[in-house]
Each structure stands twice: as C-alpha cells, then as structure tokens.
Amino acid sequence: MRRLAGVRVLLALLATGAMAAEPPVQKLITVGPAITETVVALGAGPRLAGVDDSSAPLAPEARKLGYQRVLSAEGVLALGAPLLLASEEAGPPTVLEQLRKSGMEVVIFANAPTVEATRRQLLEVARRISRESQGQALAQALDEELARVASRLEPLKGDKRPKVLAIHARGAGALMVSGQRTAVDTLLRLAGGENATQGFEGHKALTAEAVVEAAPDILLVPVSTVKTVGGVEGLARLPALALRKNWRVVTLEDGHFMALGPRMGQAVTRLADAFHPVKPGAR
Known part of the structure; x- marks a missing residue:
C-alpha cells in the first residue's frame, strides 16, 4: 500500500511539473479588421492584447491602439505582445521598423481583394498562431458557401x-x-x-x-x-x-x-x- 501511495504521489508531481512547464498563451496584436476578424474566427480572440481602431468592434476587450496608419511604437510595445499581424495599410514604416528592432515579430499581409488571396491570408494567419486545423475548417467553409451562391446564381446568367x-x-x-x-x-x-x-x-x-x-x-x-x-x-x-x-x-x-x-x-x-x-x- 505504501509503495502504491508513493507511485501516486510521483505521478501527481510529474503531472504538476508538466503543467508548470507548459508555455504561457502567447498574446498578439492585430491591425486591420480582416486580420482581427480572422483571429477571432479562429477562436483566438482572448489572445488579442491590442487592435487598431477599425478592429475595435470585433475585439472590444482588447486595447485600442489608434488609427492603423499612425501607430505608436511605445503604445504597441507597452502591451508586451511578441507578435504583430497587420494589413499593408499599417504604419508608418518607421514605427514598424522600430518594432522589429525591439525584437517584436511583425508580419504584414497584402490586402489583395480576391478570393484566393483571402483564403491564403486566412491559412497563414492560422499557421502563425498555431491554429492550422481551425484555419483549414474556415477555408473549407468559405469555399462551400461561395460555391452555394455560385450554384444558386447559375440559372440567372441571362438575367439583368x-x-x-x-x-x-x-x-x-x-x-x-x-x-x-x-x-x-x-x-x-x-x-x-x-x-x-x-x-x-x-x-x-x-x-x-x-x-x-x-x-x-x-x-x-x-x-x-x-x-x-x-x-x-x-x-x-x-x-x-x-x-x-x-x-x-x-x-x-x-x-x-x-x-x-x-x-x-x-x-x-x-x-x-x-x-x-x-x-x-x-x-
């Protein structure tokens, strides 16, 4: 019985150690409503430490960082997030460079208005925040919904x-x-x-x-x-x-x-x- 109790204690200690060794949830900052919307749709909304003003309705709990083109390096760095995901409208360039030099990972996405670019962006954002499976599911849902609309509109080709x-x-x-x-x-x-x-x-x-x-x-x-x-x-x-x-x-x-x-x-x-x-x- 004593040996069994010892094994149980050892297992409990190992479990506690494993839990303690788990890395903390990585916070991130997003700039651009499409990027923020993607992070939220992937189930990572609680990880958002800050967002630009246009993204604020999508992440009301996150700190607002102002207009996306006039970000403040001090305001961004003060949140302590190691990752910034932003659309190409984010700036100014000098601030983005300052963030990089401070050790922050800054990822810029081209804002191309096409289905394929949107799909690529979705999957890349998912990869960057380790939500690949959720990203694949979202991309599939997008493809299926667009296909349903296209199928419905097919008979209307000749209509005005x-x-x-x-x-x-x-x-x-x-x-x-x-x-x-x-x-x-x-x-x-x-x-x-x-x-x-x-x-x-x-x-x-x-x-x-x-x-x-x-x-x-x-x-x-x-x-x-x-x-x-x-x-x-x-x-x-x-x-x-x-x-x-x-x-x-x-x-x-x-x-x-x-x-x-x-x-x-x-x-x-x-x-x-x-x-x-x-x-x-x-x-």
Whole structure:
C-alpha cells in the first residue's frame, strides 16, 4: 500500500511539473479588421492584447491602439505582445521598423481583394498562431458557401444584374465611392451584381455627376454610414444622391468595405439574397 501511495504521489508531481512547464498563451496584436476578424474566427480572440481602431468592434476587450496608419511604437510595445499581424495599410514604416528592432515579430499581409488571396491570408494567419486545423475548417467553409451562391446564381446568367453604387464615409462629411479592385467590387461580382462605377480603381469622392452617370438600382452602404446620415431618408437628402430617384438601399457591416476576411462568404450570401430575392413559391 505504501509503495502504491508513493507511485501516486510521483505521478501527481510529474503531472504538476508538466503543467508548470507548459508555455504561457502567447498574446498578439492585430491591425486591420480582416486580420482581427480572422483571429477571432479562429477562436483566438482572448489572445488579442491590442487592435487598431477599425478592429475595435470585433475585439472590444482588447486595447485600442489608434488609427492603423499612425501607430505608436511605445503604445504597441507597452502591451508586451511578441507578435504583430497587420494589413499593408499599417504604419508608418518607421514605427514598424522600430518594432522589429525591439525584437517584436511583425508580419504584414497584402490586402489583395480576391478570393484566393483571402483564403491564403486566412491559412497563414492560422499557421502563425498555431491554429492550422481551425484555419483549414474556415477555408473549407468559405469555399462551400461561395460555391452555394455560385450554384444558386447559375440559372440567372441571362438575367439583368442590378447596378450597385457602393458608398462609404471617410471622415466627417466625406462620402467615397468604391471602384474596381476593391473588396466591395469583388463582393458585388460574386453576389450577382454589377458595380455601377467603372473606369477607376480604388475609391474616390462621391459627386452628384458620378451618381447620375452611374444610374444605380441599389445603394450599398455600411451600417454605420446609414446611421450617421440619418437613415435612408437622410441618404436621399444628400446633395450627391438627391438627383437620382428610385434606388433602394442595401446595408453591409463596415468591415466588408475595407477588406475581405473569413466572413466573406456570409457577405456574398447576404448580397445575393438582396440582389436576387427568391420569388414567392419558388424552391
């Protein structure tokens, strides 16, 4: 009995030692809503020590570090996290270099608005935080959701695609419109819509002339922008939009206007439902 008790004590000590030897959970910092969204979707949200302001709604418990383009090295280093995952908008470059010289691992991701780039980013973020299996599951779920939407839209090839004008606020009173090679442009195409603005890449200021020329059927607007201008009625009163009538408003969460993340499939599904609603009685 004494020998058995001794074995039990030894096993308990070994177990305690093994637990003590386990490394602490690594904290990290993310900059860019798509990166933050990916970390949260991978189940690592509690590890976030700090995020940029645009990511704050996705990680309310994390410290806010300010606008992603004007980070402070002191503010980032004060959090004691050894890893920074950021989109290419993060900066300034001098601060990122200072972080590297201080021993912090800084990983920058290109913000390419394509399905394949989004998938690669998801898997690489998962690898960096040791969540590979969760990353594979998320990537598979994304592929399957996009495939479902594509299958549903296949019979509509000959039908008219609604012309969609995607606008968002950038600063107080500044409305921008999204052109080609943007996250929104990709979402529109995948959801069976047509970007009403053509001939430029990126974003530019919204003007009444551009709205008249675009002649949109639908306005796609971030949820926060609709609230800021006073709802749909407020949108209709804006000088840049007042000349165009008979459009309807579709809203989308703000982050989808900045970059494509793991919820891209959900955004495409939502837009496809809005652009091509199922007719009553249809299966």
